[in-house]
Amino acid sequence: MNYQQLFSDRLAVLATMHQKEKVIAPLLEQELGMKIIVPPDFNTDIFGTFTREIKRTGTQIEAAKLKAEKALEITGESLAIASEGSFAPHPLVPYIYSNREIVIFLDKVNNLEIIGEEFSTDTNFSHQVIKNLDEAYIFAQKVGFPEHGLVIWFEHSRKRSNEIIKGIIKESDLIEAVEFALQNSTDGKINIETDMRAMYNPTRMNNIAKATQNLLNKISSCCPQCHTPGWEITEKIQGLPCELCQMPTTLTLKVIYQCKKCSFRQEKLFPNGIEFANPAQCMYCNP
Incomplete structure (x- = not known):
């Protein structure tokens, strides 16, 4: 069974009140063959607002999951999607804001929780x-x-x-x-x-679309052992050797993939396609 067969012709609820279905629904419906609906009068503001009247419930992922769970509860369906955005100063670049968008996919029939993500400096947050x-x-x-x-x-x-x-x-x-x-x-x-609500911010809406595509990439990646969707990187290990002195750097040497269902693990060396780091990125050659 391929991954599309798990979702084809099923009804999924999208937990939104800010018209995110405009970018999320076409991508998921086309790729997975599902039908997406938005619950009428669904109030996502209870989980937090950008204008600070209501503080967000938990972390970004926790808030998105709460939205999806609430949509399942009120509709009685088994498949839900929700998204959540955040805006903060870029962790590495001064004076620039970043936008992190996540899209969570919950399937109670197949016991799946898969999260797509987009991290971008393309934002007008100000x-x-x-x-x-x-x-x-x-x-x-x-x-x-x-x-x-x-x-x-x-x-x-x-x-x-x-x-x-x-x-x-x-x-x-x-x-x-x-x-x-x-x-x-x-x-x-x-x-x-x-x-920053999605229907009033096309730049953010574009990042939500990118997070949805990342979600689809993860859904289409299946565990080599049990074929469950959501086969993804769970750990990155530093230590890529310097091309000049061979000492380990902070760049990624290998990544670990792990299945959420059967826990099968697999290592992949040189995930970025390079076997050595540029000496400019070595703390010994370029302290």
């Missing part, structure tokens, strides 16, 4: 404190408005609490939101930021 409409226009132009949505938030002078205006995708709405916020702000300053 925030600024502004004092007037001109500064709002400059920020909006920089982040790709109106194709990309905006959020305005501020501390309301009378309510003494944060007020948030989301999903701004028209110039008239931007003007109205900024003027309202400035008139009611406690200190004459307001916050403007990118709306």
